[in-house]
Amino acid sequence: MTLGQKLSQDRADKVYKALLGFSTSQKLKLDNKQIKPQGLGILEPVFPRPKNADEMAQNRRVEFSIYSIKTKVGPSAENIVYDP
Numbered sequence: 001m002t003l004g005q006k007l008s009q010d011r012a013d014k015v016y017k018a019l020l021g022f023s024t025s026q027k028l029k030l031d032n033k034q035i036k037p038q039g040l041g042i043l044e045p046v047f048p049r050p051k052n053a054d055e056m057a058q059n060r061r062v063e064f065s066i067y068s069i070k071t072k073v074g075p076s077a078e079n080i081v082y083d084p
Contacts, residue, residue, distance in 0.1 A: 008039030008060075015062045035064070 001009070016037035022029035047055040 002042065004042035005039060008041035008043075009037070010028075010039070011035035011041070011060065012039040012061060015064070 016035060019035070020032055022028075022032065041059050041061065046061070047059055050056040050059060053068040
């Protein structure tokens with residue numbers, strides 16, 4: 001793992017922990033198994049060859065999506081319905 005990849009992964013891990021902490025503090029139900037922090041900044045940059053500090057900053061980003069999950073019956077994985 002390169003230094004850039006490690007920095008990106010560390011950033012993703014910190015956001016992951018903050019998201020879990022926020023959901024707990026707000027009494028929101030969020031299963032940490034639904035989230036996989038993955039640092040992609042170095043692998044999928046907005047600007048492959050940044051020309052200035054602003055473009056470099058835009059490559060240091062965190063993106064995530066949260067999908068609600070509803071279970072029909074019990075906690076079994078076969079019964080999970082994902083909202084579009």
